[in-house]
Amino acid sequence: MKLFAMVLCTSILLVSCNSKTAEKMPSEEKSLVESYEKLEELSWLIGEWTNTDGNEFSKETWTRKNDSTFSGFSYTQVENDTVFAEELLLSQKAEEVYLTVVAYGQNSDTPITFTRVSTEENAATFENKLHDFPQRIVYTQPTSDSIHAWVEGDVNGAFQKIDFYFKKNERFSLQ
Known part of the structure; x- marks a missing residue:
């Protein structure tokens, strides 16, 4: 009889522990689901x-790689000679x-x-104070079909800024 009572108590204890664990699981699952709202604020790119x-x-092209990452590629040609090219990653x-270049x-x-240091509607500023040049990269969208981007920072104690103006290629949709 003692053995039966001990098995019964152990069973009740185990069922009780399992039901508390089951109650916690939905909230634990919710905490595992991440929100990428801050990246989504830049989907206009x-x-x-x-x-x-x-x-x-x-030309600069941005695509959605996954929920947490946008991938980009940019290049400049002068008389069909590529003089500049870069890969970009927003994550x-x-x-x-972060913007990795x-x-x-x-x-x-x-x-x-x-690292993104500020975001306003249709604008974002990224900064790396330890980089030689640029220390800041800024993207803005003054109109729905244009982007004004620039890089800026100090070079040998003098402030420099380089502007880039782009128009959207409407024939090419990556949404």
């Missing part, structure tokens, strides 16, 4: 953006959004990461 200025042609980790032929092709 997705698409193909171009600029032609005389014999110079530039959200926890509550931070590999500019070919610069920094030994090493990825340089910038």
Whole structure:
């Protein structure tokens, strides 16, 4: 009889523990689902953006790689000779959004990461104060079919800023 009572008590204890665990599981599952709202604020970048200025042609293309990452590629050609190319990655980790840039032929092709320091509607600023140039990269969307981006920072104690103006290629949709 003692054995039966002990088995019964153990069974009740195990069932009780399991029911508490089952009650906690839905909330635990919710905490595992991440929100990428901060990255989604930049979804207006997705698409193909171009600029032609005389014999110079530039293009920047952004695609959605997954929920937490946008992938980009940018290049500039002068008279059909590529003079600049870079890979871009926008990613959200926890509550931070990062812009990682590999500019070919610069920094030994090493990825340089910038952290988003501000976001306004249709604008974002990324910063890496330790990088030689640029220390800041800014993207804005003044109209739905254009992007104004620029890089800026100090070079040998003097402030420099380089502007990039793009128009959306409507024939090319990546949404």
